[in-house]
Amino acid sequence: xxxxxxxxxxxxxxxxxxxxxxxxxxxxxxxxxxxxxxxxxxxxxxxxxxxxxxxxxxxxxxxxxxxxxxxxxxxxxxxxxxxxxxxxxxxxxxxxxxxxxxxxxxxxxxxxxxxxxxxxxxxxxxxxxxxxxxxxxxxxxxxxxxxxxxxxxxxxxxxxxxxxxxxxxxxxxxxxxxxxxxxxxxxxxxxxxxxxxxxxxxxxxxxxxxxxxxxxxxxxxxxxxxxxxxx
Amino acid sequence: xxxxxxxxxxxxxxxxxxxxxxxxxxxxxxxxxxxxxxxxxxxxxxxxxxxxxxxxxxxxxxxxxxxxxxxxxxxxxxxxxxxxxxxxxxxxxxxxxxxxxxxxxxxxxxxxxxxxxxxxxxxxxxxxxxxxxxxxxxxxxxxxxxxxxxxxxxxxxxxxxxxxxxxxxxxxxxxxxxxxxxxxxxxxxxxxxxxxxxxxxxxxxxxxxxxxxxxxxxxxxxxxxxxxxxx
DNA sequence: TTCACATTCAATAACTCTATTGAATATATT
DNA sequence: AATATATTCAATAGAGTTATTGAATGTGAA
Numbered sequence: 088x089x090x091x092x093x094x095x096x097x098x099x100x101x102x103x104x105x106x107x108x109x110x111x112x113x114x115x116x117x118x119x120x121x122x123x124x125x126x127x128x129x130x131x132x133x134x135x136x137x138x139x140x141x142x143x144x145x146x147x148x149x150x151x152x153x154x155x156x157x158x159x160x161x162x163x164x165x166x167x168x169x170x171x172x173x174x175x176x177x178x179x180x181x182x183x184x185x186x187x188x189x190x191x192x193x194x195x196x197x198x199x200x201x202x203x204x205x206x207x208x209x210x211x212x213x214x215x216x217x218x219x220x221x222x223x224x225x226x227x228x229x230x231x232x233x234x235x236x237x238x239x240x241x242x243x244x245x246x247x248x249x250x251x252x253x254x255x256x257x258x259x260x261x262x263x264x265x266x267x268x269x270x271x272x273x274x275x276x277x278x279x280x281x282x283x284x285x286x287x288x289x290x291x292x293x294x295x296x297x298x299x300x301x302x303x304x305x306x307x308x309x310x311x312x313x314x315x316x317x318x
Numbered sequence: 319x320x321x322x323x324x325x326x327x328x329x330x331x332x333x334x335x336x337x338x339x340x341x342x343x344x345x346x347x348x349x350x351x352x353x354x355x356x357x358x359x360x361x362x363x364x365x366x367x368x369x370x371x372x373x374x375x376x377x378x379x380x381x382x383x384x385x386x387x388x389x390x391x392x393x394x395x396x397x398x399x400x401x402x403x404x405x406x407x408x409x410x411x412x413x414x415x416x417x418x419x420x421x422x423x424x425x426x427x428x429x430x431x432x433x434x435x436x437x438x439x440x441x442x443x444x445x446x447x448x449x450x451x452x453x454x455x456x457x458x459x460x461x462x463x464x465x466x467x468x469x470x471x472x473x474x475x476x477x478x479x480x481x482x483x484x485x486x487x488x489x490x491x492x493x494x495x496x497x498x499x500x501x502x503x504x505x506x507x508x509x510x511x512x513x514x515x516x517x518x519x520x521x522x523x524x525x526x527x528x529x530x531x532x533x534x535x536x537x538x539x540x541x542x543x544x545x546x547x548x549x
Numbered sequence: 550t551t552c553a554c555a556t557t558c559a560a561t562a563a564c565t566c567t568a569t570t571g572a573a574t575a576t577a578t579t
Numbered sequence: 580a581a582t583a584t585a586t587t588c589a590a591t592a593g594a595g596t597t598a599t600t601g602a603a604t605g606t607g608a609a
Contacts, residue, residue, distance in 0.1 A: 190331035368569075
């Protein structure tokens with residue numbers, strides 16, 4: 088496998104990393120691990136895989152250098168090895184949005200239909216938060232919210248949003264966010280809110296990118312914001 | 319293949335892009351195309367593949383959105399679809415350097431042995447070039463140099479360097495560069511020059527990154543810096 | 550120690566990717 | 580039109596990847 092030629096070794100390493108990103112299930116796993124570290128079990132439940140299968144994917148990514156893991160009692164907790172992994176995913180996404188025919192089409196047909204407006208940048212939200220001009224809405228599941236969220240964010244999971252609309256102020260602008268750029272929760276939330284007459288927009292990207300940008304977050308345990316998901 | 323679920327479509331698009339980067343030959347092709355557009359034939363010769371095999375790899379990357387192509391007479395010229403492709407490769411490389419066991423080891427054993435010093439940043443070289451304090455040395459093959467190079471750079475291909483040392487000034491600092499971060503030419507050149515008593519350092523990355531940073535270059539035809547390699 | 554639980558390992562069948570070969574197509578030149 | 584050249588297509592065998600299954604390992608609690 089790994090030859091002596093130093094250049095070849097480096098290229099093989101890169102190819103191994105790229106390969107470890109080249110599977111929809113593994114990309115979905117990365118989206119979840121971007122929120123914080125998770126046990127094999129939790130990952131399997133989130134993504135809808137068998138435990139053994141999830142374990143294999145996680146080990147493969149750890150072997151490539153994309154993930155790291157530590158043992159915590161009976162559990163093994165996996166996490167992104169490095170924030171650079173988010174950069175790699177962002178670059179792939181940009182290429183896809185600009186140059187992949189299928190992706191461009193679905194963005195046009197689905198995403199733009201739900202929220203034609205540009206998302207609010209992190210910088211802009213910081214400014215408006217300081218002046219208390221907006222309400223920040225976290226539409227992820229409650230366990231993920233608990234593990235860490237934007238300052239002053241209110242949590243209403245997307246599935247509960249329709250029947251909890253009275254909790255949402257009608258006169259202030261709502262900024263919704265979710266797991267990140269591949270997550271559809273905030274898109275759906277904004278579409279629903281707008282349809283009901285609220286002033287709603289999306290935050291650019293999601294929670295992991297906010298945290299990676301070094302912006303303040305509110306977390307139960309900021310270092311190891313672990314989530315063990317109910318079965 | 320591509321389902322209706324919009325999130326799935328996006329993830330499939332990303333996975334396809336990642337897959338198209340997940341092969342050593344394709345990474346090598348990207349390194350060459352980062353210098354400028356090339357015909358199928360030229361790519362095949364550079365990387366040492368059959369024409370049909372090179373064509374297949376190129377088409378696969380074009381299909382994913384990583385490459386674009388145009389016809390020029392009998393030739394089809396391929397190029398990177400977007401500078402973001404360089405960002406994606408840079409992110410992969412950073413992950414590899416920090417977290418891939420094999421890559422870390424070969425960097426320690428081979429690259430650091432040749433040039434333990436930090437490379438000179440583009441910013442620093444720009445500053446020193448303005449004051450005419452350094453000699454810039456392009457150690458790529460002559461045809462690649464002709465297609466575009468750094469301002470005032472002198473071209474001595476690595477293979478000729480040992481017998482053309484008298485052309486290199488001994489009293490000035492030499493800054494060597496080549497194709498980019500995966501290319502070993504500048505490393506070898508710096509090792510050779512240092513060993514012979516020259517003051518030599520590497521430029522960070524290589525020609526494509528310099529150009530992508532918007533810095534000035536000298537080129538035969540700056541827009542389509544094409545190279546048809548001799549057989 | 551024994552047990553329950555979380556994770557990993559090993560084997561395997563289905564599937565996908567790769568390089569090779571030779572034929573087919575597209576373009577420019579004669 | 581015929582020819583030469585560059586590229587692409589199609590078929591295929593060999594190699595690698597994936598999900599599934601059930602067994603094995605490691606950890607903490609009883």
